[in-house]
Amino acid sequence: MKESDIVVIGGSAAGLTAAITARRHNPDKSILLVRKEERVLIPCGIPYIFGTVGKPENNLIPDAVLEKNSIELLVGEAKELKPDEKIVTIAGGETVKYEKLILATGSNPMVPPIPGIDKKNVFPAEKSVGNMQSLLDTLENTKDLVILGGGFIGVEFADECKKNRDINVTIVEMLPHCLLLAFEEELCVEAEKALIDRGINLVTGVKLEEVVGDERVRGVKLSDGRELKADVIIVGIGVRPNVGAAEAAGLKVDRGGIVVDTNMRTSDSNIFSCGDCTSKKSFFTGQPSGLNLASVAAMEARIAGANLFSTRRENRGTVGVFATAIGDLVLGVAGMTEKAAKDSGFDVTTGVAEATNRHPGGMPGMAMMKVKLVFNKKNGELIGGQVRGGPSTGELMNTISACIQKKMTADDIATFQLGTHPAVTASPIAYQLVNAAEMAIKNE
Amino acid sequence: MKESDIVVIGGSAAGLTAAITARRHNPDKSILLVRKEERVLIPCGIPYIFGTVGKPENNLIPDAVLEKNSIELLVGEAKELKPDEKIVTIAGGETVKYEKLILATGSNPMVPPIPGIDKKNVFPAEKSVGNMQSLLDTLENTKDLVILGGGFIGVEFADECKKNRDINVTIVEMLPHCLLLAFEEELCVEAEKALIDRGINLVTGVKLEEVVGDERVRGVKLSDGRELKADVIIVGIGVRPNVGAAEAAGLKVDRGGIVVDTNMRTSDSNIFSCGDCTSKKSFFTGQPSGLNLASVAAMEARIAGANLFSTRRENRGTVGVFATAIGDLVLGVAGMTEKAAKDSGFDVTTGVAEATNRHPGGMPGMAMMKVKLVFNKKNGELIGGQVRGGPSTGELMNTISACIQKKMTADDIATFQLGTHPAVTASPIAYQLVNAAEMAIKNE
Numbered sequence: 057m058k059e060s061d062i063v064v065i066g067g068s069a070a071g072l073t074a075a076i077t078a079r080r081h082n083p084d085k086s087i088l089l090v091r092k093e094e095r096v097l098i099p100c101g102i103p104y105i106f107g108t109v110g111k112p113e114n115n116l117i118p119d120a121v122l123e124k125n126s127i128e129l130l131v132g133e134a135k136e137l138k139p140d141e142k143i144v145t146i147a148g149g150e151t152v153k154y155e156k157l158i159l160a161t162g163s164n165p166m167v168p169p170i171p172g173i174d175k176k177n178v179f180p181a182e183k184s185v186g187n188m189q190s191l192l193d194t195l196e197n198t199k200d201l202v203i204l205g206g207g208f209i210g211v212e213f214a215d216e217c218k219k220n221r222d223i224n225v226t227i228v229e230m231l232p233h234c235l236l237l238a239f240e241e242e243l244c245v246e247a248e249k250a251l252i253d254r255g256i257n258l259v260t261g262v263k264l265e266e267v268v269g270d271e272r273v274r275g276v277k278l279s280d281g282r283e284l285k286a287d288v289i290i291v292g293i294g295v296r297p298n299v300g301a302a303e304a305a306g307l308k309v310d311r312g313g314i315v316v317d318t319n320m321r322t323s324d325s326n327i328f329s330c331g332d333c334t335s336k337k338s339f340f341t342g343q344p345s346g347l348n349l350a351s352v353a354a355m356e357a358r359i360a361g362a363n364l365f366s367t368r369r370e371n372r373g374t375v376g377v378f379a380t381a382i383g384d385l386v387l388g389v390a391g392m393t394e395k396a397a398k399d400s401g402f403d404v405t406t407g408v409a410e411a412t413n414r415h416p417g418g419m420p421g422m423a424m425m426k427v428k429l430v431f432n433k434k435n436g437e438l439i440g441g442q443v444r445g446g447p448s449t450g451e452l453m454n455t456i457s458a459c460i461q462k463k464m465t466a467d468d469i470a471t472f473q474l475g476t477h478p479a480v481t482a483s484p485i486a487y488q489l490v491n492a493a494e495m496a497i498k499n500e
Numbered sequence: 501m502k503e504s505d506i507v508v509i510g511g512s513a514a515g516l517t518a519a520i521t522a523r524r525h526n527p528d529k530s531i532l533l534v535r536k537e538e539r540v541l542i543p544c545g546i547p548y549i550f551g552t553v554g555k556p557e558n559n560l561i562p563d564a565v566l567e568k569n570s571i572e573l574l575v576g577e578a579k580e581l582k583p584d585e586k587i588v589t590i591a592g593g594e595t596v597k598y599e600k601l602i603l604a605t606g607s608n609p610m611v612p613p614i615p616g617i618d619k620k621n622v623f624p625a626e627k628s629v630g631n632m633q634s635l636l637d638t639l640e641n642t643k644d645l646v647i648l649g650g651g652f653i654g655v656e657f658a659d660e661c662k663k664n665r666d667i668n669v670t671i672v673e674m675l676p677h678c679l680l681l682a683f684e685e686e687l688c689v690e691a692e693k694a695l696i697d698r699g700i701n702l703v704t705g706v707k708l709e710e711v712v713g714d715e716r717v718r719g720v721k722l723s724d725g726r727e728l729k730a731d732v733i734i735v736g737i738g739v740r741p742n743v744g745a746a747e748a749a750g751l752k753v754d755r756g757g758i759v760v761d762t763n764m765r766t767s768d769s770n771i772f773s774c775g776d777c778t779s780k781k782s783f784f785t786g787q788p789s790g791l792n793l794a795s796v797a798a799m800e801a802r803i804a805g806a807n808l809f810s811t812r813r814e815n816r817g818t819v820g821v822f823a824t825a826i827g828d829l830v831l832g833v834a835g836m837t838e839k840a841a842k843d844s845g846f847d848v849t850t851g852v853a854e855a856t857n858r859h860p861g862g863m864p865g866m867a868m869m870k871v872k873l874v875f876n877k878k879n880g881e882l883i884g885g886q887v888r889g890g891p892s893t894g895e896l897m898n899t900i901s902a903c904i905q906k907k908m909t910a911d912d913i914a915t916f917q918l919g920t921h922p923a924v925t926a927s928p929i930a931y932q933l934v935n936a937a938e939m940a941i942k943n944e
Contacts, residue, residue, distance in 0.1 A: 073929050080942045101860050101922045109862040351920045354928035358914050377919030416545050418553040450924030451895030458902035470802050475821030476795045478545045480894030484798035485517050498524050
């Protein structure tokens, strides 16, 4: 039997970050990372295999970081947990004894129970090198690609698969707009315009009812009666937490995944859980949060990995911060949209500001950048922000996230001490973040 | 005599922002902005006139924003203040009566008392269209340009003047490195390498002792005995607050400028002051701060403009957040460098993390991005951060500024809820901000 002070199951964003964090906080412990994949894809980079980086091998999490942090690697699937004996059984029969265990078993793509969904050339957005290589090969002879789901995964797959290919790409989305669970409707409309400009077909407000064909997919039937040709279908409608072994071992599990306390500890005091396999709560409402993101996984992992032997960090719930890009258009969000906030019962005030992201506007790389902020009227605190602009959107959304996490008010943000530079930001007079806060004060 | 509820003197970052803010908070008041310039240059954009945007007219603050906010404009120099009568006298004799007055009279470039400094073709970095047009014209026939001062103004002028010109550019800096008051020495060395790669000559650790020539400058003598040829000298060694009228009117003034309380109110309760003309204190030490930046000016203006008739905002002291760019190399800083912190008596721990700003590294726009964080050992709070990377540096420095302003600890930052995206940020595993915090914990 193998033994290790700390065992981590899972090698993606959560597992790897948990192992590295555990190492930083426990220089003298032995750490073993068990994962089922020989090679691990960077999860958020998966769509970019298809139009930008060229092949799955160019989108791998490098294993060098394991060696650098003295983390032993065991490739194999953890099949069974025995919490009482502190033992994990690996497929093939090998057993591993642990002192502390971190579960980071991730998630699997959801596949809707639609007739014909099991036909050949239907590809769920799986995080495996083999499946993604197979999709890449198949796209070479594809004329009609249907993407089921217009969330950010679907949108990014559509944009990437269209690049450098003579291919007809159609997104089928059940909601009235793409990206509607993530962004304000107004930004969704901008994103849709960008997709259409790039030659992508959108079918929204419509369900996929049947996959037709013989052995292989040949087309799809939609709820409005239309039929679309399809040689390949990519399914990107969300994920289901991978909790089989945890549940079988008697750990507490709910619909969102393995249940943990604010220290990321499961119902067994020696077992922690983080990432997609873990049930999440909203920072704003304390209610279940369905946001499965690599960045949330890594944040949870930095809590779990630091709390193994003594508690030092706490999870205050998921804020939800992420971005998507369609060509030069980048959309970023932190926290709640106005609609989501209202749907959750918040009374809100909002402010919007738009300006160039350079000053003067003639500086290279100029793009219009727009910020919308959403404040809780009751206590004045920022509960959401959206950014639309160029590449700097990614970092500005994190500035907004800081303001949300520290519960800043519109006056706090209006007097935010920001830095500016002609070549990289808006002017200090027009800076979108502070002016959106000012507009929210004015609107109230 | 003219009358206005609110009179603002000065039309640059501080004055304009103060007037707009006053409008937002006082929809029914009359607002008059008095400025001496017919046209106002974007202050931070001035160096970019010379290599990127082409002429002063392409670097103007647009006056449309005045009209949009119903702010009346009077072009003229405010010569005399009579606080007891609430009257301002404009050059030419016109008088203006105010209820509340905001002074945003800015600063003038410092000119060192060096023999020969008054010769023709010595250009202080002045914020006026005429002077900058004159410099632009003169550069057409310039072979040897000497820039006195290797701070960010000097460095940016050097880089811009070198572009598209067959010209020999030399920076003369008194300190051992360029940018040393702003950045860690290590980043200064990187910046110097970038300047040298771009064909700029650096002379550091040396003083300029004499400007030689006849009517016009012909060269400079340095403290190490060397002489350099020079057809033109640009002086960028800092600014002096423009406080003449305020001082003459009996307002309290110190070495840093017009003295204000935390609400930006001067020693006269109906007069506020903001921007370069105003004395500043450090966020960290409460001691005088010499940082004159447009972004600080705009922040102070948002406080002054909102506090005129009832106090709602407070200045907690200057954090100091800014960036500079040399080609694709962008350096950003928020708060204190390690050296400045130690010089101020802080016991510090630091952490450094470097990673690509895209994930995977093959994504377009990839650059290495490095973050260094400086924590106060006594209470664990973040007191400084530096970023070196591509254009997103500008926004990341503002995320760091948020962490400083909200006094976040290394553990707070290690569990920061960040958003990531392959096309615009580092990966969630390698995200530089959180990993620098983790390294600081490890180093402690």
